[in-house]
Amino acid sequence: MASLKMPIAQLSRLTIGPAVRSQPRLPFVFSGAADQLRCASTKANPKYKKKDTKKKKKTTRSSFIQYSLKDAEQFSLCDAMRYIRAFEVGRPPTSAKYEMHLRLKTLKNGPVIRSRLQLPHPVKTDIRICVICPPDSKAAEAAKKHGAVLVGEEAIFEAVKAGRIEFDRCLCHVDSLAKLNKAALGRVLGPRGLMPSAKTGTVVKDVGATVKEMVGGSEYRERLGVIRMAVGQLGFTPEEMQKNIRYFIDHVKKDMSAMSDKIHKELYEVVLSSTNAPGFSLNGDFRSANSPSTRDLSVL
Amino acid sequence: MVHIVKRMRKLRALLGIRLGPGAAELPPDVKRIHLDFATKFNDGHLGPRKFWRHYLPRLKYHNPAVSMTINRTHNQSGSATMTIFFADSSKDGSPPTAATSTTTSGLPSDHIPFDRTETVEMKHRHESQILSELVKLTKARKIEATAEEKEQLKQVQEDRRQSEKSSQRAAVINAQRKQKEEMLRQARAAAEAQDV
Numbered sequence: 057m058a059s060l061k062m063p064i065a066q067l068s069r070l071t072i073g074p075a076v077r078s079q080p081r082l083p084f085v086f087s088g089a090a091d092q093l094r095c096a097s098t099k100a101n102p103k104y105k106k107k108d109t110k111k112k113k114k115t116t117r118s119s120f121i122q123y124s125l126k127d128a129e130q131f132s133l134c135d136a137m138r139y140i141r142a143f144e145v146g147r148p149p150t151s152a153k154y155e156m157h158l159r160l161k162t163l164k165n166g167p168v169i170r171s172r173l174q175l176p177h178p179v180k181t182d183i184r185i186c187v188i189c190p191p192d193s194k195a196a197e198a199a200k201k202h203g204a205v206l207v208g209e210e211a212i213f214e215a216v217k218a219g220r221i222e223f224d225r226c227l228c229h230v231d232s233l234a235k236l237n238k239a240a241l242g243r244v245l246g247p248r249g250l251m252p253s254a255k256t257g258t259v260v261k262d263v264g265a266t267v268k269e270m271v272g273g274s275e276y277r278e279r280l281g282v283i284r285m286a287v288g289q290l291g292f293t294p295e296e297m298q299k300n301i302r303y304f305i306d307h308v309k310k311d312m313s314a315m316s317d318k319i320h321k322e323l324y325e326v327v328l329s330s331t332n333a334p335g336f337s338l339n340g341d342f343r344s345a346n347s348p349s350t351r352d353l354s355v356l
Numbered sequence: 357m358v359h360i361v362k363r364m365r366k367l368r369a370l371l372g373i374r375l376g377p378g379a380a381e382l383p384p385d386v387k388r389i390h391l392d393f394a395t396k397f398n399d400g401h402l403g404p405r406k407f408w409r410h411y412l413p414r415l416k417y418h419n420p421a422v423s424m425t426i427n428r429t430h431n432q433s434g435s436a437t438m439t440i441f442f443a444d445s446s447k448d449g450s451p452p453t454a455a456t457s458t459t460t461s462g463l464p465s466d467h468i469p470f471d472r473t474e475t476v477e478m479k480h481r482h483e484s485q486i487l488s489e490l491v492k493l494t495k496a497r498k499i500e501a502t503a504e505e506k507e508q509l510k511q512v513q514e515d516r517r518q519s520e521k522s523s524q525r526a527a528v529i530n531a532q533r534k535q536k537e538e539m540l541r542q543a544r545a546a547a548e549a550q551d552v
Contacts, residue, residue, distance in 0.1 A: 123360035129367060142373055142417035146391070146408050146426035159357055282357050327357075334366050352421035 119163050120281040125325060130339035133301070134294050134347035136328050141353065143333035144290055149356055152331040153179060154288035156301060158308060160281050161322040167315060170256060170277040173307045176299045178272035179286045184222065185270055187263050188212060188236055188252065189229035198264025199227075213239040221248070225270055228252035228259045276308075283308060290330070293354035298342060301328075368512050374418075375505060378411030378487060380496040381418050387443045387470060388423040389415070389490075393436035393478060395428045400480035404436045407483040418499060436478040438486065440493060441470040 144152050186206040187199040196207045206212055206223055209232060226245065228236050236252065245251040252258040260266045276285040287300045305326070312321045329335035393404040408426060416424050476489045490496070501509060
């Protein structure tokens with residue numbers, strides 16, 4: 057198609073070009089010619105049209121595709137950990153992490169799960185928390201006491217505007233929300249997921265308690281029907297992992313039931329992976345007949 | 357999430373970690389293997405690194421109870437050694453001197469003191485040489501594929517051949533498409549250049 061078209065285009069240029077050039081410059085003539093050419097090229101190429109119709113058909117699906125797990129190989133926790141340990145051999149145990157992926161049966165649109173929890177065995181204990189509240193208030197004192205790194209109002213706004221974001225989580229006191237909105241930090245903090253908002257539970261009255269909950273806590277949210285979160289350090293024993301995973305899944309289930317009046321969600325698949333290992337679909341058992349002892353599995 | 361078939365195909369890597377060079381069972385008196393080499397591969401550190409990347413996972417899979425640690429230094433001209441720690445039934449040996457490592461912070465505190473260590477020089481050596489040295493020193497038992505696993509391996513190879521074929525076919529089609537696009541682009545550019 058294209059190979060046919062090109063010589064035609066060249067031909068038309070060859071015949072029209074020199075004749076036009078000798079005439080006084082008339083912009084509308086040129087633009088007309090160019091438009092015609094552009095139209096011709098889109099009309100002549102049926103590929104684009106085809107694509108459009110295909111796209112329209114695709115958008116009619118309202119929920120994520122659920123693949124059958126019938127043929128999927130599934131593992132017990134100990135077996136999966138044995139494989140992951142092998143894939144992660146020689147990696148620094150503090151930097152490599154176990155990850156959990158929870159696939160949900162859910163609609164594509166509608167409310168998503170977004171929450172935070174404190175695992176029985178925390179994964180990351182060194183997050184830096186920023187609290188926006190008047191620097192000499194009671195709330196500021198409480199926040200500092202429980203381990204907030206940055207506390208203040210204008211000083212933080214200026215630092216953020218200058219590009220110095222030296223924190224991983226951001227909280228805001230209810231009384232300071234107006235000031236925060238006035239400072240218009242949404243453009244800076246929003247894309248990083250740091251902008252405090254009531255929806256995410258980061259605009260609170262009792263700042264101290266929330267900071268206390270956040271230190272050693274982890275956040276999760278549903279993206280494209282999957283919730284992903286780090287659930288353990290590489291050095292954890294299978295028992296510790298079991299506790300963490302159970303707690304995490306219970307927490308998610310609670311979230312789902314809290315949403316049940318708005319949307320129906322269902323846990324479909326649980327996958328355990330790690331920084332350098334592939335994902336292992338778990339079958340819910342702790343160990344299988346030929347998995348090694350749990351003591352062996354905690355050896356690095 | 358990625359399509360289940362794709363994920364399961366990726367999991368075929370598990371076969372690769374169970375079988376092949378390095379798949380061996382160490383005797384119970386081997387307690388720990390420690391590798392010490394540089395971060396970059398020049399000056400003879402390629403073999404050790406490949407040993408770690410390709411063979412050590414297999415060893416670890418078959419010997420989950422053996423601690424395997426790695427310390428990579430920035431000293432490129434330094435030595436590359438593998439230290440194997442043995443602990444027999446008599447546990448009154450002196451603790452090893454080479455146990456200091458940056459990556460062993462998670463080592464359990466109640467580990468048994470070692471009574472014998474062996475060192476393998478890894479610098480300027482091929483990974484297979486390092487492996488055979490290790491097997492010779494520890495008298496490890498090699499693990500052979502069962503008939504079922506052999507069948508699976510065959511299937512994997514067949515799949516790989518097939519995918520190579522189809523990727524070659526797709527590469528030809530893609531190249532043609534790109535060529536066409538390039539010709540179109542050039543024609544348009546020429547047309548526009550003449551317009552102005």
